[in-house]
Amino acid sequence: MPDAVVITLVLLVLGALIALRAPIFVALGFSGMLGLYLLQGLTGLEQIPISLVGQLQDFALVAAPMYILMGEILSVSGLGQDLFKAAHRWLGRMPGSLGASAIGASTVFGAMSGVSISSVAVVGRMSVPEMLERGYKPSFASGSVVASGALAMLIPPSLMFILYSSVTGVSIAALFAGGIVPGLILSALMIAYVVIAAKLRPELAPAPAERFTWAMRVRALVRVIPALVLILLVLGSMYTGLATPTEAAAVGALGAMVVVGVFYRSLTWANLRKALLSTTQVSGAVLAIVGSAYIFTQMLVVARIPERITAFVAGLDVPAYIVMLGVMAIMVLLGCLVDAGSLLLVVTPILVPAMSALGFDPLWLGVLIVVNLEMAVITPPVGLNLYTMKSVVPDLDLSDIFRGIVPYIFIEAALLAVMIAVPGIATWLPSVIA
Amino acid sequence: MSGSGEAGPPAPGGVTRVLGAADGVLVRITWVLRILSGLVIVAMMAATVYDVVMRYAFAAPTEWALILSAAGVLAATFLALPHLAAIHGHIDMDLVYRRLSPHGQKVADVVTGLATLAFAAAMAWLGYRAALTAYVGGLVTSGNFSIPIWTLYATVYIGGVGLLLAVLLSPWRRSDDDQQGEGSLNTREGVS
Numbered sequence: 077m078p079d080a081v082v083i084t085l086v087l088l089v090l091g092a093l094i095a096l097r098a099p100i101f102v103a104l105g106f107s108g109m110l111g112l113y114l115l116q117g118l119t120g121l122e123q124i125p126i127s128l129v130g131q132l133q134d135f136a137l138v139a140a141p142m143y144i145l146m147g148e149i150l151s152v153s154g155l156g157q158d159l160f161k162a163a164h165r166w167l168g169r170m171p172g173s174l175g176a177s178a179i180g181a182s183t184v185f186g187a188m189s190g191v192s193i194s195s196v197a198v199v200g201r202m203s204v205p206e207m208l209e210r211g212y213k214p215s216f217a218s219g220s221v222v223a224s225g226a227l228a229m230l231i232p233p234s235l236m237f238i239l240y241s242s243v244t245g246v247s248i249a250a251l252f253a254g255g256i257v258p259g260l261i262l263s264a265l266m267i268a269y270v271v272i273a274a275k276l277r278p279e280l281a282p283a284p285a286e287r288f289t290w291a292m293r294v295r296a297l298v299r300v301i302p303a304l305v306l307i308l309l310v311l312g313s314m315y316t317g318l319a320t321p322t323e324a325a326a327v328g329a330l331g332a333m334v335v336v337g338v339f340y341r342s343l344t345w346a347n348l349r350k351a352l353l354s355t356t357q358v359s360g361a362v363l364a365i366v367g368s369a370y371i372f373t374q375m376l377v378v379a380r381i382p383e384r385i386t387a388f389v390a391g392l393d394v395p396a397y398i399v400m401l402g403v404m405a406i407m408v409l410l411g412c413l414v415d416a417g418s419l420l421l422v423v424t425p426i427l428v429p430a431m432s433a434l435g436f437d438p439l440w441l442g443v444l445i446v447v448n449l450e451m452a453v454i455t456p457p458v459g460l461n462l463y464t465m466k467s468v469v470p471d472l473d474l475s476d477i478f479r480g481i482v483p484y485i486f487i488e489a490a491l492l493a494v495m496i497a498v499p500g501i502a503t504w505l506p507s508v509i510a
Numbered sequence: 511m512s513g514s515g516e517a518g519p520p521a522p523g524g525v526t527r528v529l530g531a532a533d534g535v536l537v538r539i540t541w542v543l544r545i546l547s548g549l550v551i552v553a554m555m556a557a558t559v560y561d562v563v564m565r566y567a568f569a570a571p572t573e574w575a576l577i578l579s580a581a582g583v584l585a586a587t588f589l590a591l592p593h594l595a596a597i598h599g600h601i602d603m604d605l606v607y608r609r610l611s612p613h614g615q616k617v618a619d620v621v622t623g624l625a626t627l628a629f630a631a632a633m634a635w636l637g638y639r640a641a642l643t644a645y646v647g648g649l650v651t652s653g654n655f656s657i658p659i660w661t662l663y664a665t666v667y668i669g670g671v672g673l674l675l676a677v678l679l680s681p682w683r684r685s686d687d688d689q690q691g692e693g694s695l696n697t698r699e700g701v702s
Contacts, residue, residue, distance in 0.1 A: 097607035098622035099600035106625040109632055124632055125640040129662045132587055135580040138558065141551045319562055322579075326558035352548035360547060360590030361601050367587065368629075415601055457605050 077114055079379045086111040086375065100418045101361075105368035111375035123374050131370035132363060135322060137242050141359040142325030143233040146310075146332045147189025148351040148358075149343075153336040155303055156198035159184050162296040165288045167267075172274025172281040174210060175220040176267045178203040182224035183263040184300075187307045188332075189228050190235035191358060192453050196225030196464040204469045211282040214472055219480025220270055222461045223488075224263065226450040229416070231259035232311065233325065236420060236449060239366060240442045243373075243424045247439075248321040249314050250506040254443040257505050258495060262447075265487050273483070302339040306331045315509050362417055369421035382429050389430040396434040400496055403427065404448055408489075411452025415460070420449060443502035444495060451488050454481050526682060533679035540593035540672055547589035554582040573655040581657060588665040592672025595626070596683070626677045633670030637663050 086107045093103035105124075112120035163180035167173050181199045189195060200221040207217035229236045232252030241248045274281040310328040313319040319327060337343035376382060389399060410419055424445070431441050453461045462477050495501050561575035594600050607618055641663035643649075650656035 093622060093625055094603055095606040096618035096622050097602045097604050098625055099595070099602050101600060102622070102626045102629050105633075106629045109629060121632060121636060122640075125636045125663055125666045128633070128637075128666050129584060129640075132584045133580050133662060134583065135576055137583045138554055138579045141583070141586060142555055142558070145551060145555065318566070323558055323562050326555045327562060329555045330559050352552070353544075355551060356544050356548045356586070356590045357594060357599050359551065360544075360587055360594050361599060363583065363587040364591055364594075365601065413603075413605065415603065418601065458603055 079115065082111055082114045083376075083379055083381060085114070090372075094414070099364075100415060101364035101368040104365065104372045104418070104422070108368065108372035108375045112371070112378065115375065115378050120375075120378065124371055127370045127374050128367040131242070132367045134242055136248060137238065137363065137366070139233070139248060139322040139325040140235060140238050140363065141355060142322065142329045143190045143235065143238070144358050145351065145355045146233075146325065146329040147191055147194050147228075148354045149329070149332040149336055149348075150185075150188050150303065150306075151194050151198045152347040152351050153340045153342045155188075155300070155336075155340065156181065156185060157202050158296070158299045159303070160199060160203050162293075162300045165293040165296040168284055168286070168288050170271050171278070171283065172216075172270040173284050174203065174207045174212065175216065175270040175274070175281060178207070178220045179224040179263060179266045179270065182221065183227055183231065183259070184304070184307075186224075186228035186231040186259065187233075187311075188303060190233045190238070192225045192228045192450075192461055193464040194354075195228040196221055196461045197468050199225065200465055201468045204465070204472070207281075208469075208471075210284070213280050214476040215480035216270075216273070216280040217480070218465050218469070218472055218477045219482075219484060220266065222459075222465045222477060222481055223454055223484035224266055225461050225464070226453050227259055227263055229450055229453070230255045230262065230443075230446055232256065233321075233328070234446065235362065236417065236446045237442065238321075239362070239417060239420055240424060240445065242366065243421060244428050244438055244442065246442055249509070250439055251442050252311075252314070252321065253506040253509045254439055254502045255446065257501055258443060258447055258491065261501070262450075262488065262491055265491065266484060269483055269487060302335045306335050365418050365421060369418070372422065373425045376426065382426050385426055386430040386433045390433045396436070397496065399434060400431070400436065400444075403431070404444065404492060404496070407445065407448045408451055408455075411449055412455045413458060414452075415458070416449040416452040419452065420445060437499065437503060439506060440499045440502050444492065447488065447492050447495060451485055451492075454488075455485060529679060529682040530684065533682045534684065536675050536679055537593070537596050537683070540596050540676060543589045543668075543672065544593040547586045550582050550586045550589065554579045554586070557582075573653070577651060577653065577655055577657060581662060584662055585665050588669030588672075591669040592676045595673050596676040596680070623677055623680070627674060630670050630673035630677060633666055634674055635670075637666030637668075637670050641667055 089110060090103055090107040093106060094100065098106070109121060109124060112123055159181040160177055163177035164174060167176045167180060170176060178199055181203065182195050185195050185199060204217050204221055208214060228234070232255055234252065234255055237251035237255060238248055240246065241251055306328065309331055310324045313327060314321050314324040333343060392399060407419070407423065410423070428438050428441065432438055453459050456462060456478050462474070462481065465477050466472055466474055557575040557579050561572045565571040607615060610618060641660040644658070644663060645660035649659040651659060
């Protein structure tokens with residue numbers, strides 16, 4: 077059977093299985109297995125255990141369960157509430173202060189957890205009901221949390237960057253550094269939007285009545301200082317060269333246990349069990365996809381697909397930046413239909429060689445892809461953060477949640493466009509740190 | 511006339527009862543494997559931190575921490591796999607599925623079940639063969655500290671067998687077994 081027919085058939089099987097609600101790791105593994113069999117017969121199937129072991133027995137991937145564990149331990153500690161309270165005490169006088177505080181809390185929580193739904197669940201659980209109680213429009217209240225929850229994907233530690241590194245070999249530390257500036261810019265843009273919208277349309281977010289003294293602000297800040305020190309410990313050990321990103325992740329996970337146990341006094345058996353269960357679920361589900369995506373990728377390599385796409389893209393008679401814009405537009409559309417992590421694992425092995433052939437930096441491309449995937453998790457119909465918001469505040473109407481996210485999609489699309497025009501936004505900090 | 515009673519739902523037949531009980535046992539075993547997966551993650555954390563401390567405090571880095579932690583990723587993944595399959599804890603997309611009729615959803619369940627069975631069987635069989643080949647050949651990982659390679663492939667075999675059984679017995683699963691663990695995140699449609 078010609079390779080083109082095999083690949084077409086395999087892609088159809090993959091799409092059909094995903095549409096029929098097969099677990100993504102099964103859809104990727106089964107279609108990859110089918111392709112290997114059709115391309116190489118029974119010999120091709122020998123690659124299945126080799127791919128699974130080769131891809132998952134990777135020291136760089138140790139960072140994934142470590143950062144997930146760190147985030148889950150911190151999220152069961154009640155730290156989210158303290159972060160939100162501290163942000164509100166400091167930002168309390170500006171219009172839309174509760175929305176801005178939720179974004180601020182999500183930004184800091186994003187620096188402790190690489191998983192966006194944890195951020196939405198932890199910050200949304202207490203901030204959205206409070207905003208609704210103070211008369212905020214439901215769409216305005218939920219939008220700020222749903223969108224800023226995605227910052228966890230961009231601000232280190234980021235699970236997406238670890239996965240990108242495992243596929244491309246680009247340094248995790250450099251990718252983490254590349255996400256910091258865009259993450260902070262995005263956070264600032266989101267806060268600016270909330271403040272301006274609340275100022276222009278006060279009915280969206282009634283002005284706050286209470287005033288906070290400096291003593292109250294300092295007390296709230298002191299409460300979150302141990303967690304802030306933990307962030308500095310993790311990032312500092314990585315960028316001073318004391319530890320690799322993986323080692324920093326392990327130290328961070330242990331540090332989270334110490335912070336939650338000693339300072340927050342909430343490291344109970346029940347909380348530890350809850351955190352471990354969530355960690356095994358998130359890491360098991362993601363790493364299963366990492367392994368089976370590699371089977372699928374091996375099948376594509378056997379059919380020489382990345383090579384052919386690279387040759388095709390390099391031969392295109394259009395400016396490289398137009399190709400990049402086209403790729404990003406396609407990814408935005410795919411992100412509306414497929415889980416962000418799965419999309420990253422499948423497209424990266426195809427995209428990176430092709431875009432590198434056009435002269436684009438894989439580090440920059442990695443940051444662009446993650447900013448792009450930030451839109452994927454907040455875009456209907458499969459944007460995961462939207463449904464996480466609904467599950468933590470069931471009183472919210474899904475249509476309000478969908479409406480609330482629209483301005484943020486434009487903000488993220490604008491940032492993506494600016495980052496394509498100005499690569500330094502993503503590449504400057506890694507170059508300084510290196 | 512109503513007296514002795516209206517007939518309730520028919521009592522499950524012998525085979526159904528046995529398969530239901532077998533599935534109950536399987537779900538508990540896979541639960542234990544998932545707990546082991548969590549302990550492996552904690553052990554990876556401890557080993558990596560120990561290595562960092564030994565390197566900086568005593569200038570005596572270990573040779574085993576890195577290798578065991580990397581193998582731990584593999585073990586943690588495949589130990590958690592069967593229980594996540596049993597509780598529908600893996601990532602999937604129900605964008606099309608939820609629009610199907612009940613009959614269409616049943617057909618979809620059968621198709622995805624067959625695909626999962628085929629993939630699980632391939633993992634189990636090929637993992638077993640690779641483990642056996644490595645064991646017979648006495649293959650070990652390279653470096654000063656080495657581990658037998660058959661142990662790595664054995665995790666693929668365990669994950670494959672667990673997944674296979676979790677899917678095979680799923681028609682007899684009780685609804686209270688088909689629950690996510692307490693406090694777990696809902697991974698349906700992703701964890702990004």
